[in-house]
Amino acid sequence: MLLPTDFNSMNNIGQTRLINEILEMNKESREFNLVLTPRDAASILEARNEFLQQLARIEMSIDVSKSLIRNFCNSSFITPEDYVATLIELHEIFYHIKNETDDKIGDNELIRVMKDYFENSCGGSLELLKSMLASYSEEFRKTTVVHTLLKEDQNGDFKKSGNKPNE
Template sequence: MNDKMFLRLIGQNEKTQLQTIIACNQYTKKFGLSLTEQDVLVLMNDRKSSLKEQERIEFGEGILPKLIFAFCDSPYIYQENYVDVIGRLQDIFYYYKNESMDELSDDELLDYMKELFDGKCEGSLDYLEETCLEHISREIRAGRQGFTGGDTDEF
């Protein structure tokens, strides 16, 4: 099935999401990044899988546009890895929304992810997921304060 046939089969909400994400290209092109419709369809499918796996529901446009805007200026993301990195960041985001017991707002979690990814993690998704965000989530679950506000130097 080609993209045009698929677009006829998806609902209006998905078409709106696709258009919203494609519109992000106007901003991200200045960083040398853009998504094709096929790329967006892959990311939207990944979103559905992540939400199902994490047993989450989401209303509205989802986290993809915010992820794109937050990470498009990263020195560790370039056109060749853009879709894969954004897809993985989306998975990590939903996983750590659960692991942090939703104590962090979407924007707070995105800020931590971006700060860590570009800083301490030096673009390593594995280090971001398995070490840095795991530490933050453990501290939140233990009831320790200090993570709402951007202090990521504790580990």
């Protein structure tokens, strides 16, 4: 019987199709002088699969990879020389933060935050981005806890457990 973890490797079955999907993104990035070769695309996919495995996650599609390319290819901090390495590191950061925020943040929102920090606060530094996102995820978790408690309060859970805030 297949296990969920087989999902990532199942994607390998259609490896060529996936590489072509990544290469399709060149249409958007070429404008910024950033172009991936089939070997680059394969490296990115291989790294992605490893990160997913290491972080105990499974992914249904390569939409995240395509979205990272789409959102970061216009960055002035990325050069053709470090394009592939940067994309690989962005994948690692992305999945790491997904775990850290307990999947409470959507893919698009996280990529938007990453791009914003990368461009406006980190000056293109991936190390700084990691550090800032660590603080961001911590703050996000705290906010989520408060939000959950407030929601429970609205649902009367405080009342149920005898912890009425106004008593």
